[in-house]
Amino acid sequence: MRNTSNVSSGPVTPTTHVLPEVHRWLDSVRVITKTVATGQPLPEVLDLIALTAASLMGYEFCGVLIPDPERRTLTIEGSSGLSADYLAQVNADRPVRLDQPTTMEAPSSTAFRTGSPRAIADIEREPQFAPWGGVAKEQGYRSMISVPLMQSPDLAIGTLNCYRRSTHNFGEQEIALLTVLADHAAIALTTARLRSEEARRMDELLVLNNELHQQRDLLQKSEDIHRKLTEIALRGGGVAGIATALSILISRAILIEDTQSGVLGQSSRTVAFPDDRTELHADGEFRCHPVLLAGSEVARIWIAPGSSALSSIDERAVEHAALVTSLEVLRSRTADEVQWRLHGDLVSDLLGGEPGALDTVVERAARLGHDLSLGHSIVVVALSGVQTGQVDNCLQQAVRRVHLWAETATPRPLSAIHHDRIVVLIPDVGQSRTARDSAADRIRSLTGSHTPHAVATAVTVGPCTQVGEYTRAHRSAVGALGMLALTGKRDTTVSLDDLGLVGLLLQLDDTSQLLSFADRTLGPVRSHDIARGTDLMKTLRAYVASGLASGDTARALHVHANTVGQRLRRIQTLTGKDLARPDHAMEVAVALTVGDVGEASSLV
Incomplete structure (x- = not known):
């Protein structure tokens, strides 16, 4: 039997010394892995890699260099022990170029290009290190090694650079350990980048999701606004109702006018919109939004100043109001055109004097709300100074203004366009001569207003008490307008009585x-x-x-x-x-x- 009592424990085996060092390395790698797993920012991961290398290998300085997106330069993005001045000078003034000839490239560039470590025992004896000699001396290192961070056998994603204060020969075992550390660092860097990219995409998805929610809300609000404005138009609220609704929606006073500056609707009488609204547009305080129909401007929405700028939903409300207003203008125009055609046909038959037509004019007038059993004075207005292509538009605008005025009178006057003139029949309900002349002058003013360079001349005749009298009265009025034109008299309102002998002669049937x-x-x-x-x-x-x-x-x-x-x-x-x-x-x-x-x- 072997006597074991005298067996000595002997010297400590290499494994006894290696195990603590292995644990230290594993702990360091575990810290890097945990840092990456917890989603820490990439700069912190890079600083930790540099700090780990310095701690494990006993280096005074370490840095992690990363290529720019175009892979033209390497810059220090993570470090341990390197001063801020050194980082700034190298990154700004002396970045490691990746596009230099191999005879002139830096150690880091060589390691990045070849995928193999590059060590310099004494930088003062290395000509290729001359561009960084000054900053190296300031930082205080004499030797260095650059180990590539390999994502794959053929792709480097950076370098791990380690520096010593003194000259130093980097042995094979030291380089092997650094390579192992660099491999772990490459895995950590790749993972951190993937997590960072994933986080960025998640942020983008969140932003996109929020934008989609906002667009959905905006669309819903926009539909609500359109529904409200459309309901107002369908209920017969007209342009005035649209102006009031828009004012409530955007908390601003609103005025809607036609292209001739005639007010179609106004939300408030307490907010003063000056008469010259071209000045409002020029000073930038009031806003003007056009109302388009078939590509042409038919109206304008004026918006009074507010305490803050209009929001996007406010802008949508204005756009919807413009759309509904254009439809309301179209509806109004269609109704006006029908009414003008009916009134025009009635006045044409009345003034034409054909017996067959005169038999039905009283009944037709009654259906349109006019009582021809009453006596009527005739006011005939001629426009001059209007370009040929603008005559029809000016006449339509003029008869629209006269019609709006007539709607306020009782009994209601009958107005129409007849042979490029405006003809208005004013019911005679015991009015004085002064009242008739005032009404005729008002009609002339409405006809010639809002049209640049247009001049209106009016003649009043009557009253006529029988339907057969209107033809002669109209002929006399037109003759008087011709007389005024021949004598150069324009922009005035006269009656046949004012013309004396001429007025009497104009009433003759045979000239x-x-x-x-x-x-x-x-x-x-x-x-x-x-x-x-x-x-x-x-x-x-x-x-x-x-x-x-x-x-x-x-x-x-x-x-x-x-x-x-x-x-x-x-x-x-x-x-x-x-x-x-x-x-x-x-x-x-x-x-x-x-x-x-x-x-x-x-x-x-």
């Missing part, structure tokens, strides 16, 4: 005798003007208008008095009339007036 008398007296003068290109008729008209005063005539025509005298002598020769004789002068003046009346009547 042929008038024209015959005028032609016998002044025909030679007209013929002379046509043949010679002279202005004798113009001179004669000015002479009569100035009360037979030659001096005033010369000033009115901007010619010398001698010129006027010569022309008057030529007129006397052609007519055989002595203008110095009162009876001859009166005959010439009457012929001039009668001729104008006959010519004006021929324009009907």
